[in-house]
Amino acid sequence: xxxxxxxxxxxxxxxxxxxxxxxxxxxxxxxxxxxxxxxxxxxxxxxxxxxxxxxxxxxxxxxxxxxxxxxxxxxxxxxxxxxxxxxxxxxxxxxxxxxxxxxxxxxxxxxxxxxxxxxxxxxxxxxxxxxxxxxxxxxxxxxxxxxxxxxxxxxxxxxxxxxxxxxxxxxxxxxxxxxxxxxxxxxxxxxxxxxxxxxxxxxxxxxxxxxxxxxxxxxxxxxxxxxxxxxxxxxxxxxxxxxxxxxxxxxxxxxxxxxxxxxxxxxxxxxxxxxxxxxxxxxxxxxxxxxxxxxxxxxxxxxxxxxxxxxxxxxxxxxxxxxxxxxxxxxxxxxxxxx
Amino acid sequence: xxxxxxxxxxxxxxxxxxxxxxxxxxxxxxxxxxxxxxxxxxxxxxxxxxxxxxxxxxxxxxxxxxxxxxxxxxxxxxxxxxxxxxxxxxxxxxxxxxxxxxxxxxxxxxxxxxxxxxxxxxxxxxxxxxxxxxxxxxxxxxxxxxxxxxxxxxxxxxxxxxxxxxxxxxxxxxxxxxxxxxxxxxxxxxxxxxxxxxxxxxxxxxxxxxxxxxxxxxxxxxxxxxxxxxxxxxxxxxxxxxxxxxxxxxxxxxxxxxxxxxxxxxxxxxxxxxxxxxxxxxxxxxxxxxxxxxxxxxxxxxxxxxxxxxxxxxxxxxxxxxxxxxxxxxxxxxxxxxx
DNA sequence: GTGAAAGCGCTAACAA
DNA sequence: TTGTTAGCGCTTTCAC
Numbered sequence: 064x065x066x067x068x069x070x071x072x073x074x075x076x077x078x079x080x081x082x083x084x085x086x087x088x089x090x091x092x093x094x095x096x097x098x099x100x101x102x103x104x105x106x107x108x109x110x111x112x113x114x115x116x117x118x119x120x121x122x123x124x125x126x127x128x129x130x131x132x133x134x135x136x137x138x139x140x141x142x143x144x145x146x147x148x149x150x151x152x153x154x155x156x157x158x159x160x161x162x163x164x165x166x167x168x169x170x171x172x173x174x175x176x177x178x179x180x181x182x183x184x185x186x187x188x189x190x191x192x193x194x195x196x197x198x199x200x201x202x203x204x205x206x207x208x209x210x211x212x213x214x215x216x217x218x219x220x221x222x223x224x225x226x227x228x229x230x231x232x233x234x235x236x237x238x239x240x241x242x243x244x245x246x247x248x249x250x251x252x253x254x255x256x257x258x259x260x261x262x263x264x265x266x267x268x269x270x271x272x273x274x275x276x277x278x279x280x281x282x283x284x285x286x287x288x289x290x291x292x293x294x295x296x297x298x299x300x301x302x303x304x305x306x307x308x309x310x311x312x313x314x315x316x317x318x319x320x321x322x323x324x325x326x327x328x329x330x331x332x333x334x335x336x337x338x339x340x341x342x343x344x345x346x347x348x349x350x351x352x353x354x355x356x357x358x359x360x361x362x363x364x365x366x367x368x369x370x371x372x373x374x375x376x377x378x379x380x381x382x383x384x385x386x387x388x389x390x391x392x393x394x395x396x397x398x399x400x401x402x
Numbered sequence: 403x404x405x406x407x408x409x410x411x412x413x414x415x416x417x418x419x420x421x422x423x424x425x426x427x428x429x430x431x432x433x434x435x436x437x438x439x440x441x442x443x444x445x446x447x448x449x450x451x452x453x454x455x456x457x458x459x460x461x462x463x464x465x466x467x468x469x470x471x472x473x474x475x476x477x478x479x480x481x482x483x484x485x486x487x488x489x490x491x492x493x494x495x496x497x498x499x500x501x502x503x504x505x506x507x508x509x510x511x512x513x514x515x516x517x518x519x520x521x522x523x524x525x526x527x528x529x530x531x532x533x534x535x536x537x538x539x540x541x542x543x544x545x546x547x548x549x550x551x552x553x554x555x556x557x558x559x560x561x562x563x564x565x566x567x568x569x570x571x572x573x574x575x576x577x578x579x580x581x582x583x584x585x586x587x588x589x590x591x592x593x594x595x596x597x598x599x600x601x602x603x604x605x606x607x608x609x610x611x612x613x614x615x616x617x618x619x620x621x622x623x624x625x626x627x628x629x630x631x632x633x634x635x636x637x638x639x640x641x642x643x644x645x646x647x648x649x650x651x652x653x654x655x656x657x658x659x660x661x662x663x664x665x666x667x668x669x670x671x672x673x674x675x676x677x678x679x680x681x682x683x684x685x686x687x688x689x690x691x692x693x694x695x696x697x698x699x700x701x702x703x704x705x706x707x708x709x710x711x712x713x714x715x716x717x718x719x720x721x722x723x724x725x726x727x728x729x730x731x732x733x734x735x736x737x738x739x740x741x
Numbered sequence: 742g743t744g745a746a747a748g749c750g751c752t753a754a755c756a757a
Numbered sequence: 758t759t760g761t762t763a764g765c766g767c768t769t770t771c772a773c
């Protein structure tokens with residue numbers, strides 16, 4: 064730390080004015096390439112780094128992106144979102160300032176105040192799973208991009224996973240393996256993932272001439288225990304499914320346990336595909352769990368890049384609300400149906 | 403956003419000078435309580451919020467804490483650390499600016515530059531698992547607290563988990579349940595957790611008059627597959643262990659699988675305790691996995707609080723290097739030994 | 742007790 | 758093509 068070198072030292076050392084230094088470094092003004100180059104090398108020689116507080120104060124651009132999320136922790140996915148956002152920010156010479164709200168309006172309000180006081184240039188408003196949000200009043204007029212969230216404000220860009228597409232990919236994979244009797248362990252929460260994935264499941268069945276059988280669809284909490292029970296129920300059917308599509312990896316883990324209890328081996332007697340591609344689980348299960356990956360990292364990157372584009376003003380005029388595709392990650396839990 | 407109200411508007415509205423407003427709000431100066439109170443209410447009425455860029459520029463205190471970590475993502479624990487750090491920062495009216503290095507020196511160096519340019523008041527230098535670090539030159543002179551890391555610099559405060567204590571608690575729990583033949587699935591990496599937990603394991607055996615038997619200790623990569631193999635090996639012993647202490651939950655999951663393959667049920671035929679308390683796994687396993695929790699959230703909090711104390715100058719003069727205790731979380735994987 | 746005024750380090754008009 | 762200068766919004770001497 065000690066005494067950082069400032070723009071005037073650079074100016075003096077280069078024998079020019081501070082203006083020239085500022086222009087040289089920021090690429091502004093009308094300078095000869097020679098001067099620009101010389102100033103730059105002097106600055107570098109002096110180990111000059113700008114004071115962003117000062118430049119932000121003057122120019123009204125702090126180069127700070129605020130990141131508000133309801134839960135930084137709890138889910139292991141959160142980290143990937145942050146990582147993507149952080150890397151994109153770094154690439155734009157921006158930095159991330161984070162705030163966690165724990166789904167508490169007061170904390171959220173304080174957090175927004177803190178970000179605004181620090182003059183963030185814009186805010187990524189993130190949720191840890193795909194859901195509808197209502198933006199707080201305090202954010203009015205601030206550049207915002209929604210992440211894993213959507214609102215009724217058509218003027219905001221947002222990014223969410225393509226839930227229906229995810230389910231389509233998963234179920235299509237099972238159909239391609241020869242399955243026609245496919246169960247679905249759905250979540251019970253009233254959220255886009257629940258409805259979107261069910262829609263995808265039904266669509267693929269229809270497209271393949273497979274009649275929808277509601278006895279093959281269960282609706283429970285999306286954790287391991289309920290998944291185990293739900294799968295057990297389906298596997299006890301006289302005409303049991305030969306494959307299971309699971310809402311998430313945790314439910315799939317329950318399905319593995321149910322299969323074991325029923326004496327069925329995977330994938331010989333039962334094929335399983337789920338959503339999340341949470342590696343700690345998917346890789347650890349025996350055999351490995353084939354799963355649809357949610358594009359957390361990509362959504363983080365996209366949100367920051369989009370925000371940067373909007374801030375730069377060179378963005379396509381219209382805000383974008385996009386759904387990200389969710390790729391299938393092959394492991395060993397899918398095989399042909401038993402004969 | 404629009405036109406934020408500044409300190410001069412408040413001054414005008416309250417009929418005082420900007421100095422008085424500044425003093426009133428920051429608690430400085432020699433003002434009458436009456437004035438202070440009046441100014442405060444006027445400021446609140448006007449919805450005044452200070453511009454931290456300006457105050458930071460002038461006062462040399464940005465109220466920003468930098469958070470550098472090698473991996474924001476990958477591990478699910480990272481989130482808890484960040485959460486603790488964030489909450490502690492918010493409580494101190496500070497905010498977190500995060501940077502990820504991906505264990506890349508160039509990225510780290512850029513990240514440090516970015517934080518310094520934004521005039522962070524101090525930095526939490528974090529690793530995602532307990533390890534030795536060498537601090538980059540660029541950080542010289544900057545207030546630092548190490549998190550899940552330690553260095554040879556005695557002038558820095560740091561916090562790490564008490565690895566030996568964690569193992570002691572785990573193994574003692576097994577001994578208390580009546581076990582005397584206890585296997586240990588250790589990690590192969592040359593890190594403090596590996597050595598510390600082995601030491602704790604040995605210490606408890608010794609204290610209970612149980613001879614150390616090296617055939618009961620395996621050393622492999624700390625993931626599920628290797629854990630499965632290692633456990634399988636121990637369970638195949640003629641005088642097999644009645645309990646297993648596992649380096650982490652992932653290895654414990656492997657041990658569950660090995661037990662199943664060996665036809666042993668948990669906890670009737672085999673008791674298991676591990677370290678991490680990664681709920682997604684520990685809760686999902688059948689039966690629930692008893693595990694030692696690593697104090698991620700607490701370390702995050704402690705690091706920020708300690709840094710704040712050092713910055714405030716009211717800290718105990720000497721830096722503190724502490725080991726945090728790791729509590730046992732009871733589930734259903736421990737029982738008495740089979741007779 | 743309170744206020745005037747000088748900057749913090751930089752950028753952006755405007756001059757030259 | 759380059760330099761002068763006036764602030765950005767606040768804190769902090771220092772004078773009253």
